[in-house]
Amino acid sequence: MRANERNWDARAPIHAASRFYGADGTTPAESWFAPFEWEDLGPLADRDLVHLQCHLGTETIAFGRRGARTVGLDFSGRAIEQARRIADRHGVAVDYVKSDVYEAVPALGGRTFDIVYAAKGSLCYLPDLDRWAAVVAELLKPGGVAYIVEFHPILASLGPKPDPNRQELLLRNDYLEGRGPIDHTSTHTYTDGPELPVAAAAVYEWAHGIGEVVTALINAGLTITRLRETELLPYPRFDRMIRDDDSGWWRLPPTDTRIPLLYAVAATKPS
């Protein structure tokens, strides 16, 4: 996890300057949300919301704009610096806190929230989901909702970008957890922009099947109220993906097998 922190510190300024994130305003914050997210989250005005592993806050500012008292939390100090700068630039009030997600309860001074949000590339950096779910439950007010929107584990199973000359998607990596950290060391990040320094190239991920995520939330005392799967992604992971007219997100062409690429779980803390 120390390697991951170093890696995300190195990525933050590159991502903040990237066309991929469009943090200068070229990519609206709203475009990072699946259409069903706003329906599931409901009205946000005057709600207390914490966004765990918020990275640059490119999504976080959307909550502030909708009237939530918003906190973004991330263990990368460089990401938090960029997130503060981006929120200022957009004139949105967000309170950013630098902390490991496992230390979020003391880092947030015991404050509790109506909504705990985590999304799209977060859980794969956490080795232990039972500990994570216990933190999420402690951060929630009674009646509060944890809303997790993640890349479907099947997407990670599909492995590195398939050969563009082949049309088949092949299962190359584990779907299920249990084999420890997966070494993704690379000087390349997923956005445009320069390479990472070699000293910050090490990064580790953990596989988490949907069953593991849901069970961890249930074991933490939360009640699952929604579980969605969708074939939509916010960016074209595969070259032949096409834009979805309604959402502006991306899907595989209709000739492909229909598989889920993203999922969302809502879990409520009993009152």
Ligand SMILES: C[S@@+](CC[C@H](N)C(=O)[O-])C[C@H]1O[C@@H](n2cnc3c(N)ncnc32)[C@H](O)[C@@H]1O
């Ligand atoms: C892919 S980004 C977050 C996803 C967000 N949806 C985005 O694309 O901007 C992953 C973030 O998780 C953060 N992170 C990874 N492990 C963490 C941990 N243990 N505690 C807090 N933040 C962590 C990284 O610093 C990074 O900013």
